[in-house]
Amino acid sequence: MHFLYRLPVLIILFLSMQTVWACMPHSENDVFIARLQSSQPTLMDNQQKGFDLQFSNPRFVFRTLKMWFFYSTPKHWQSDFELKSITPNDLVIGLAYAASGNEPANYTVTSLATLSCENNELIVGKPLVPFLAWNRENGSCRHNSHDAIGILDGFIYKDQEYYLQQLQAKYPTCNKLNAAFPSGADKSVSEQDATHTQTSFWGKIRLWFGQWL
Numbered sequence: 532m533h534f535l536y537r538l539p540v541l542i543i544l545f546l547s548m549q550t551v552w553a554c555m556p557h558s559e560n561d562v563f564i565a566r567l568q569s570s571q572p573t574l575m576d577n578q579q580k581g582f583d584l585q586f587s588n589p590r591f592v593f594r595t596l597k598m599w600f601f602y603s604t605p606k607h608w609q610s611d612f613e614l615k616s617i618t619p620n621d622l623v624i625g626l627a628y629a630a631s632g633n634e635p636a637n638y639t640v641t642s643l644a645t646l647s648c649e650n651n652e653l654i655v656g657k658p659l660v661p662f663l664a665w666n667r668e669n670g671s672c673r674h675n676s677h678d679a680i681g682i683l684d685g686f687i688y689k690d691q692e693y694y695l696q697q698l699q700a701k702y703p704t705c706n707k708l709n710a711a712f713p714s715g716a717d718k719s720v721s722e723q724d725a726t727h728t729q730t731s732f733w734g735k736i737r738l739w740f741g742q743w744l
Contacts, residue, residue, distance in 0.1 A: 556665035556685050560598055561626045565589035566712055570614045584608040588712050603635035610640040612660045622646045644682040648705035653698055658682045
C-alpha cells in the first residue's frame with residue numbers, strides 16, 4: 532500500500548527527468564575552432580540530407596587536460612545544415628558533439644559562426660542555425676527568440692561575453708590566432724586524419740599543451 536501512495540511522486544520524478552534529459556544544452560567542452568576545408572552533401576544515418584565537413588587544425592579550445600581523456604579525437608564531422616555563408620579556408624567557431632557512443636570519433640556539428648580578428652580583437656559572427664541553448668533567466672531551454680543567442684551564449688553558467696574574454700586571453704593578438712589556426716595549413720586534411728587516427732597517452736598530452744602555445 533505504501534508503494535501506491537508513492538507512485539504519483541515517482542511518476543512526477545520520472546517525467547521531470549525526461550524533461551531534463553530532453554533539454555541538455557551544450558557545454559564549453561563542445562566549442563571548437565578550425566578552418567573549413569570542404570562541405571560535401573551526403574545522406575546521414577537517418578537518411579536525411581546532410582553534409583560531410585572537413586576542417587584543418589580543429590581544436591576544442593575549452594577542454595582541460597582531464598577532458599581530453601573523456602573525448603575521442605574527431606575523425607569524421609557531419610552537419611544537417613548547409614554552410615551557405617562560409618567558404619573554404621574561413622575560420623569558424625562551432626559546437627560539436629559525439630552523437631553516438633558506439634562511434635565516439637564521429638562528431639555532429641550543431642551550429643557554426645565565423646571567427647575573425649581586427650585590431651587584435653576577436654569577433655564572433657552570428658550562428659548559422661539555432662541550437663539548443665540554456666536560458667539563464669527562466670532556468671530552461673525555452674526562448675521566445677533565438678536571434679540574440681550567440682554561439683557561446685547558451686551554456687548554463689556563463690554567457691558569450693565571459694567565454695569571449697577567455698578566448699581573447701588565449702589569443703591576445705591576431706597573429707596568435709592565425710598562428711594557431713593557419714590559413715592554408717601545411718598538412719592536408721587526410722594527412723591530419725592519418726596522424727590523429729590513434730592518439731597515444733603522450734600524444735594527447737602534447738596535443739593539449741600545443742593548444743596553449
